[in-house]
Amino acid sequence: MMPGHPLLADEPGRTELLLGNEAIARGAIEAGVGFACGYPGTPSTEVTDAFALLAPDLGIPFEYSVNEKVALEMAFAASLAGARAIVAMKHLGLMSAGDPLSTIPYVGTVAGLVIVSAGDPSCHTSPNEQDQRQLAEALHLPMFDPRSPQEALEVTRHAFDVSERSRLPVVVRPTTRVCHTSAPVRFGAIEARPVAGFTRDPARFLPLPANARRMRVEITERLETARREIAAGGFFDAQGGGTTAVLASGAPAAICQDLLEDAVGRDEVALLSLGVVYPLPEDWLVASLRGFDTVLVVEELSPLLEDRVRALCTLHGLSLKVLGKRTGHLPFEFEYEPHMLRAVLHDLVGIGAPAEVVAEAPSLPNRPPTLCAACPHRPAFFAARSVFGDEALYFNDIGCYSLGVAPPLRAGDALLAMGAGFTLAAGVARTSGRQTLGFLGDSTFFHSGMPALLNAVKENVNMVAVIMDNEVTAMTGFQERPGAPVEDGQVQRTVDIEAVVRALGAPHVETVDPNDLAATVAAFERAKERDGLSVVISQRICPVFEARTVRRAPAAAPRVTTYTIDHERCRYCGRSSCGQRCGQGVVEDFERAMVRARSLELDGDRASRPDVAPCATRCPLFLCIQGYAAHIAAGRYADALELILDGLPLAESVCRVCHKPCEDVCVRGGLDEPVAINDLKRFVMDWAASQDEYPHTPEPEPAHGRSAAVVGAGPAGLAAAHDLAMRGYDVHLYDANAEPGGLLLTGVPEYRLPREVLRRDTERILGLGVSFEGGRHLGADLRLGELVDGHDGVVIALGAADPLTLPIEGEGPAVVQALAYLQEPDTAAGTVLVVGGGNAAIDAARTALRRGAEHVIISCLEARDEMPAISGEIEAAEDEGVDLLCRTRATRLVAGGAELVEVHHHDPARTDPASYEARAGTDRLVAAELVVLAVGQAPQRVAADGTVELDWTDGLVVDPGTGRTSHAGVYAAGDVLGAGGSVTGAIAGGLRAAWGLDRSLRGPAAADVRMPPPVVPTRPPPGRPGVRRDRTEGRRRPVELDPGTRMGGFEEVVATLTEDEARAEAARCMICGLCGNCSACLDLFGCPAFYVDRGAVEIDAGLCVACGVCAQFCPNGAIVPVIEPAVVR
Amino acid sequence: MSASCDVVVAGVGGQGVLRLAHALGAAAAAAGLGVRVGQIYGLSQRGGSVEATVRIGDMRTAFIPPASADVVVGLEPLEAQRVVPKMSPRATVLVNRTPIVPTSLTLAGGDYPDLDGIVEAIAAVARRVYVLDATAAAAAAGDRRLTNTVMLGALAGLEASPIPTDALLGAVAGADSSIDVAVRKAAFARGAGLGRDHAGVVGAGTATTPAGRD
Secondary structure, three states, X not given: OOOOOHHXXXXXXXXXXXXXXXXXXXXXXXXXXXXXXXXXXXXXXXXXXXXXHHHHHXXXXXXXXXXHHHHHHHHHHXXXXXXXXXXXXXXXXXXXXXXHHHHHHHHOOOOOXXXXXXXXXXXXXXXXXXXXXXXXXXXXXXXXXXXXXXXXXXXXXXXXXXXXXXXXXXXXXXXXXXXXXXXXXXXXXXXXXXXXXXXXXXXXXXXXXXXXXXXXXXXXXXXXXXXXXXXXXXXXXXXXXXXXXXXXXXXXHHHHHHHHHHHHHOOOOEEEXXXXXXXXXXXXXXXXXXXXXXXXXXXXXXXXXXXXXXXXHHHHOOOOEEEOOOOOOOOOOOOOOHHHHHHHHHHHHOOOOOOOOOOOOOOOOOOOOOOOOOOOHHHHHHHHHHHHOOOOEEEOOOOHHHHHHOOOOOOXXXXXXXXXXXXXXXXXXXXXXXXXXXXXXXXXXXXHHHHHHHHHHHOOOOEEEEEEEOOOEOOOOOEOOOOOOEEEOOEEEOOOHHHHHHHOOOOEEEEEOOOOHHHHHHHHHHHHHOOOOEEEEEEOXXXXXXXHHOOOOOOOOOEEEEEEEOXXXXXXXXXXXXXXXXXXXXXXXXXXXXXXXHHOOXXXXXXXXXXXXXXXXXXXXXOOHHHHHXXXXXXXHHHHHHHHHHHOOOHHHHHHHOOOHHHHHXXXXXXXXXXXXXXXXXXXXXXXXXXXXXXXXXXXXXXOOOEEEEEOOOHHHHHHHHHHHHOOOEEEEEOOOOXXXXXXXXXXXXOOOOHHHHHHHHHHHHOOOOEEEOOOOEXXXXXXXXXXXXXXXXXXOOOOOEEOOOOOEEOOOEEXXXXXXXXXXXXXXXXXXXXXXXXXXXXXXXXHHHOOOOEEEEEOOOOHHHOOOOHHHHHHHHHHOOEEEOOEEEEEEEOOEEEEXXXXXXXXXXXXXXXXXXXXXXXXXXXXXXXXXXXXXXXXXXXXXXXXXXXXXOOEOOOOOOOEOOOOOXXXXXXXXXXXXXXHHHHHHHHHHXXXXXXXXXXXXXXXXXXXXXXXXXXXXXXXXXXXXXXXXXXXXXXXXXXXXXXXXXXXXXXXXXXXXXXXXXXXXOOOOOOOOOOHHHXXXXXXXXXXXXXXXXXXXXXXXXXXXXXXXXXXXXXXXXXXXXXXX | OOOOEEEEEEEEOOOOHHHHHXXXXXXXXXXXXXXXXXXXXXXXXXXXXEEEEEEEOOOOOOOOXXXXXXXXXXXXXXXXXXXXXXXXXXXXXXXXXXXXXXXXXXXXXXXXXXXHHHHHHHHOOOOEEEEEOHHHHHHHHOOHHHHHXXXXXXXXXXXXXXXXXXXXXXXXXXXXXXXXXXXHHHHXXXXXXXXXXXHOOOOOOOOOOOEXXX
8 A cells, every 4th residue: 555655664774754653653663563553542643543554564453443442452462462562542542441451461461562642731632631650650551751753763662672571561651742743763673573373371361369469479570670671771861960950751851952952061960861751760860860969850740750759869868959840840730841941940050041021922813623614513513502402401522523512502511531422411411300412423432432322221311312423533633433434355344323322222313414404403303302312313424534535526517616695685784684673682592493493494495485474474563473483482582572562562462362364374384284473472471471570671762852642542542652652752642431442442352351461551551651541532522623733743543433233124132233232241141143244243242152141143244264253263152152144144123033034145356245145035033132233333433623634434534654644743543544454453553653643743764763564565475485394293272261161251261372382382483584683604503614794794615615504594595505517528 | 044944834724734834844854954843733623723833953842932933834814923922033924815714703793803914913023024825826726725835835935944945846746645746836836936026025015015124
């Protein structure tokens, strides 16, 4: 494979520029190594990488073992089999291999065994900077600490001899600065070492207690052999003279050599330095130290050598001042840099120049490492966070994915060691009951995640274990791991992670491609719903590894090369997104709810979606329904409340009486069932009402001294009063009734709208400083002319209280108007016939039952599905026992009842009563003791007094957009402009009138800060984006009183969704419109290819490699592919 | 130029900082010069700040003490400024002008610092600052990933190190790389051209001309 590789050159004396780690590999090659293995871990990795590359040419077996324990045992086994063996790992790995490590010295090696364990002072790439040198004496391990790459080669080569002669494993422990420094290294000769083979010798190889005690005694003798062999190797030297000596060990020795070169040359100081840790060449040390007054011991981390020197001084009677860490001259922590050592040496022994003042590092934006653009770990974390939010706890592990702990993914509540991502998640879940997720990589799974997972299976811990399989050990430089295909002649061996997980007994396992966001989010959704352990395997090859190993040919077909931002659709700049103002700040929970909804869609064509969601388009108030749904899904009820109340005064009442046109056009209806939009609103309003302190306080504009009168305190008038007060007006509200509420008070029965609820709504409006006077009648004790004179503006918001009648002939039962009937609780019971098909008819019928009527019949012209009443109300009436006689007309009153005739209807363009024709011969008699007429009301007549223009029917002449009358200071809204409107329509009219009046009084600049809902014809038509998901989910229905119970009185029939139901229902919203409160790509995803330039989000084409994940979740469909044409050959 | 020269290479993980340092080291060794190359890797390779040191001469370690770098090769402006404390008053600094916005900055809503300000901060310490568009030159040579090779070429064109140009070109040609050797040589040549064009120009500078105290 690499026959010409320099590390293989058998040319003694040749010099090559080598890393310390490569020099170690060369040292082993020169020693005739017969087996190599290890587990990658910075800063040790290049040792094993060299063998991974060269083993075939060397003709020796090599393996990246699954973990360090396995690696050490493999190497030891090779030694038993008579092959010189080298095994490499980082400092942490040696702890992982601690069990076999501590017994190998007892059993003893056969062929030389060298353990490379690289240290990392200053924690450059490690979670700690432990000092493995402390293990040497404790575990009887001869150990070297090379001072340079050259010495790294030499100690490694020599270590094999030491090991064989002492029958002890020998540790080479370089630190980062030796491992990762390249220097010219001089080669020695390569020795040939045939493998001797395994020879049976139970007494030698079985550390049974009797043998072990004998072995322990032998170890003491073998250590003496090691000491002699190491001393013979000569990895220590003394130069210079004087009264002070510096004794340096390992990497800092080279720094001292540089710093003291001149002083040593002049004999001003002595430099003793060594690359041996244990057993020390004590004779040399004692001899070299004799005669000096002072010695400064320079070693990193623990004062191992320093303490040993003190002990030797005592043992050998040296009167020497020993300085170092214990005396406060050098720090215990971190690696030693020349700058620091120079200062210490100058202060202590007056050598060299004093320390310079170092310029302070400039204060610059820091640049921590991040997950690469297109890294598959990012969408895996992103999907998990989108589903589990901030409420779950996330435990991370050791690998590239550790970077997922950083913002914005923040998938790291704790991190410890290889495999601990699962155990931490399991332990915290078991003890705290919290939902936890543990993340680890494929290599880490095989390393030590498997027993951790098995443990979680055994206890069936309620957690989600996520294995992030990128098919390679990426962090340390792309080493193979057991799951990856291995070329072996024609055979490819693979370890199937999912099969392993299943074999471990995990009950729920799913494998997903994290770049398929819909599937990944759905998998996490299922994991969330389950009790007990779920395993999600996120599988996609590391694209960096793929790019290195797979050469891409010029494209034969057009392909996506990068993605870019469509600034027409991106709303990052915060501009109003749908012609509506939105004063809410961007919050991550909300964005997460949005991206979760978008991520679940299977339809890739997000760019075709409408600007405004159909529900908002159809809502008379143009409410941002997807906005409050996302807030509810995220558990942010106060934000949902703010959004609702900002666009809808009287929300607490409206959510009980709304005709819900939004739900008819809900896009979710095309998938399964419409979102229960009204129930969500009700949930928020009832939640707010149940709080000790109301969670939202509106902030009206400061008063500017202008006053406005509003005549009529129904929905339109209350809405106008609310908005005028919010606009800083002094508002005076008048009504003929003693209390505000209008038709909501007089026309809606309590079982639908409890009076307490309506009172809370009206009190919120009056609480803005609106003064209310009841019992005032326009045209009687209230004159329009006087109002106009006394205020800056007037809003006429009278209703349609004048009931219509029917031309019914004959004499019979008493006839009463529905509105009057609803307000007169004493009306007699018996059999009641209600005439009409609207809400008033249903209300009258259901009220009659509650008042004890034995039988209630509704006669209406319309067919069942044409009735204008809210369909849920009709169903409720039927449930309660009301009989519907659709397509009938009451023609005549007779004694004891009324005559009805069946009708038919031919002209769908007409809905007036005259368009229904009687069917001849279908007359019949219906018994009734009371007939209630509910056939509509006419607008109230306005006593204009000549102040405003009226048309020939005495109706107000108004501008349809704002309700402006012929008088610039008088606006009108509500049913007075035309009966039969909805409550929400009346409220919208009131809001528009307030805006119109404000515009005429203060001008557009001030007035347009609060925009009212647009008039229906000016809105975009509801778009119908085709959406697909891989699973459906029906809507949640609030509990209703059962018909038997509810008939007993006027208790509210429909309950509120529970919190869990509401959040789940809100999460069904597909968020099909655009949103202006979004920077989800930056706030949640954090791909390094994104940046902000002059207030706009951009994608760096040089970094984006077109993984396309961002385009799948962008709530506004604003991330679009850039397609490169095919290369024509 | 004395035979001793301390070089700091700074950039962003993925830009080829370590490869550039290794090429410098290999070239120095091939030219018979003493050399140490120091680098810390692991976490730093994932889009984080990366710094490597190349010491040419007889030193035993690769540490470059504060205020003593003779040459700084900055593959990215902000990263060049980050190593200002390493620059000696006699330093020659090469800066690739194409910025890579740190993700942390984007998330915090901050703006990338002004290039002129960066050059000014470097010029306040170093003797000369050369700003060049190495990323564009690499793309023009055929592969954007060769930004580091362009910078190495510029270093050769400026004769800013004691390593002969032949040795530098030899290190580029001999590198273990998946990119075609002709493309690599072309990138080096473009860099060398940029360096030669600038070599005689000295003065207070803007973003496109050399700046510094001389």
